[in-house]
Amino acid sequence: MEYLIHLAVMSSIYAILGMSLNLVVGYAGLLSVTHAAFYGVGAYAVGILTVSRGYGFFEATAIGMVCAAAAAWFIGIVSGKFKGDYYALVSFGFNIIVFSIFLNVQSVTRGPLGIPGIPKPELFGTAIRTNAQFLILSIVFALLTYAISQWIVKSSFGRALKGIREDEDALRVFGYDTARYKRIIFMIAAMLAAVAGSLFASYISYIDPSTFSLNESIFILSLVILGGLANVNGSVFGAIVFILLPEILRFVGFPPDIAAQMRQVAYGAILVLLMLYRPQGMFGEYKL
Amino acid sequence: MNILETKNLKKSFGGVHAISDLSISFAKGKLTSVIGPNGSGKTTLVNVLTGMHAITGGAVVVGGKSFHAIRPESLPRLGITRTFQDVRLFEQMTVADNIMVALTARGPLAALLERGSADREERVKAVLEKIGLWEKRRELAYNLSYGQRKLVEIGRVLAMDVDIVLLDEPFAGLFKEMVRVIVGIIGELKAAGKTVLLIEHNMELIRELSDHVIVMDAGGLLAKGKPDEVLARRDVIEAYLGE
Numbered sequence: 001m002e003y004l005i006h007l008a009v010m011s012s013i014y015a016i017l018g019m020s021l022n023l024v025v026g027y028a029g030l031l032s033v034t035h036a037a038f039y040g041v042g043a044y045a046v047g048i049l050t051v052s053r054g055y056g057f058f059e060a061t062a063i064g065m066v067c068a069a070a071a072a073w074f075i076g077i078v079s080g081k082f083k084g085d086y087y088a089l090v091s092f093g094f095n096i097i098v099f100s101i102f103l104n105v106q107s108v109t110r111g112p113l114g115i116p117g118i119p120k121p122e123l124f125g126t127a128i129r130t131n132a133q134f135l136i137l138s139i140v141f142a143l144l145t146y147a148i149s150q151w152i153v154k155s156s157f158g159r160a161l162k163g164i165r166e167d168e169d170a171l172r173v174f175g176y177d178t179a180r181y182k183r184i185i186f187m188i189a190a191m192l193a194a195v196a197g198s199l200f201a202s203y204i205s206y207i208d209p210s211t212f213s214l215n216e217s218i219f220i221l222s223l224v225i226l227g228g229l230a231n232v233n234g235s236v237f238g239a240i241v242f243i244l245l246p247e248i249l250r251f252v253g254f255p256p257d258i259a260a261q262m263r264q265v266a267y268g269a270i271l272v273l274l275m276l277y278r279p280q281g282m283f284g285e286y287k288l
Numbered sequence: 289m290n291i292l293e294t295k296n297l298k299k300s301f302g303g304v305h306a307i308s309d310l311s312i313s314f315a316k317g318k319l320t321s322v323i324g325p326n327g328s329g330k331t332t333l334v335n336v337l338t339g340m341h342a343i344t345g346g347a348v349v350v351g352g353k354s355f356h357a358i359r360p361e362s363l364p365r366l367g368i369t370r371t372f373q374d375v376r377l378f379e380q381m382t383v384a385d386n387i388m389v390a391l392t393a394r395g396p397l398a399a400l401l402e403r404g405s406a407d408r409e410e411r412v413k414a415v416l417e418k419i420g421l422w423e424k425r426r427e428l429a430y431n432l433s434y435g436q437r438k439l440v441e442i443g444r445v446l447a448m449d450v451d452i453v454l455l456d457e458p459f460a461g462l463f464k465e466m467v468r469v470i471v472g473i474i475g476e477l478k479a480a481g482k483t484v485l486l487i488e489h490n491m492e493l494i495r496e497l498s499d500h501v502i503v504m505d506a507g508g509l510l511a512k513g514k515p516d517e518v519l520a521r522r523d524v525i526e527a528y529l530g531e
């Protein structure tokens with residue numbers, strides 16, 4: 001039971017990451033591989049501020065969101081000058097830069113030692129102690145992210161994002177300041193990723209830079225592609241499948257230690273198979 | 289009165305002078321055809337007028353205001369819209385959404401707060417009925433035939449409902465019936481007092497539709513005036529036959 005709850009918490013955290021990245025990749029068509037950096041900003045904000053600065057979880061989360069938005073604003077200005085493959089490459093670079101900051105600014109982040117002992121959130125004076133309680137919190141945040149994502153994609157803003165994906169220059173002719181649209185959606189997605197990071201830090205109670213590497217960004221991108229680009233439900237599906245995948249591998253008879261190694265192979269294989277046979281993902285409408 | 293002008297306009301791509309020292313004007317409420325051999329700079333002119341290419345030299349004058357740079361997103365405010373010779377639709381969006389982008393709020397915040405509205409749906413319906421694609425409203429644009437795609441471009445122009453309309457070869461490659469549909473729509477644009485710039489190669493259509501004709505050759509102005517006079521000129525005929 002405890003383990004099922006753990007999987008559910010991780011699924012909701014990754015659902016938040018997937019839904020938010022889908023706004024950028026699936027709707028706006030920006031192949032961003034920087035998402036783990038914003039995830040990390042949220043996690044480190046909670047790690048640093050709650051452990052040694054005495055902030056509460058929710059205040060630290062809010063500050064983390066602001067920091068992620070600021071980082072996204074800056075990164076968006078630079079990467080906004082690039083399109084297509086070059087955009088992806090530049091976003092690669094930014095993930096690596098942010099990762100190096102986590103790793104090397106040791107006076108703040110403790111570098112490779114990581115930050116242990118991150119407290120659980122307190123709500124109305126009582127601490128969220130059990131994993132079951134934490135699950136409720138993470139599901140509430142996932143539902144909020146779901147509602148925000150649906151709100152955005154069903155608004156005129158969402159239609160404009162798709163227009164940017166399809167033909168940005170043509171859309172400008174119809175009066176849309178596409179650079180601003182891209183910057184705004186990138187900042188919104190970064191803030192949501194920061195929330196996922198806050199939850200992760202507080203839930204696991206220990207963070208180190210390795211969680212927020214380029215690999216992690218690729219992992220998130222893969223689950224978005226599996227679920228389907230430009231489909232919010234798809235990202236939730238993709239997150240659940242990717243979190244459950246190691247369990248599925250174990251279930252079909254791989255010994256645990258091999259299953260753990262097979263995981264990476266399976267993620268990769270899923271991505272290759274999708275590109276070959278179903279480029280729009282399980283529920284997506286849009287092909288890369 | 290001239291609502292749109294170019295003054296000594298220049299546009300080069302590296303060493304290629306696509307437009308050189310071009311000073312022309314478009315009279316308000318009239319249809320002016322821009323003709324000229326392939327590669328004479330017609331599309332480049334429209335791209336420069338709509339800010340899709342930066343101006344190399346000279347100026348564009350819209351409604352008496354002079355511009356040395358044009359931001360595409362300011363075009364609706366300047367009262368300008370266009371079609372694309374190479375048909376540029378939002379491929380993986382529905383036909384209805386392709387029209388809808390011309391009707392919704394442009395500012396990001398207003399767009400975030402804006403939901404569907406019956407009024408806009410009605411306007412999309414009116415446009416799609418006019419171009420005969422109401423039945424196709426839920427199709428993705430890339431599933432349409434070439435002719436239908438050209439019609440969607442016209443539909444976006446109708447939805448924009450601005451004063452100056454730049455049409456880059458709207459008839460190219462179309463069957464006769466579709467040509468007549470678009471001729472009808474252009475007639476309505478003229479009746480509504482719009483200023484139309486039409487790029488076209490078909491002489492009959494040019495005679496039928498134009499108030500004025502501008503002939504471009506090698507990025508410069510070769511001739512301008514009333515259709516009958518211009519099209520009868522030796523140098524114009526030679527420019528066309530000589531290609």
Ligand SMILES: Nc1ncnc2c1ncn2[C@@H]1O[C@H](COP(=O)(O)OP(=O)(O)OP(=O)(O)O)[C@@H](O)[C@H]1O
Binds near residue numbers: 301328330331
């Ligand atoms: N983006 C570009 N980069 C480089 N050269 C260009 C570009 N666009 C146009 N040109 C060049 O500018 C010149 C004018 O091209 P343009 O497309 O404006 O001609 P056109 O009159 O529209 O021809 P057509 O009747 O074939 O459509 C050509 O020599 C073309 O190769």
Ligand SMILES: [Mg+2]
Binds near residue numbers: 330331332373
């Ligand atoms: Mg052309």
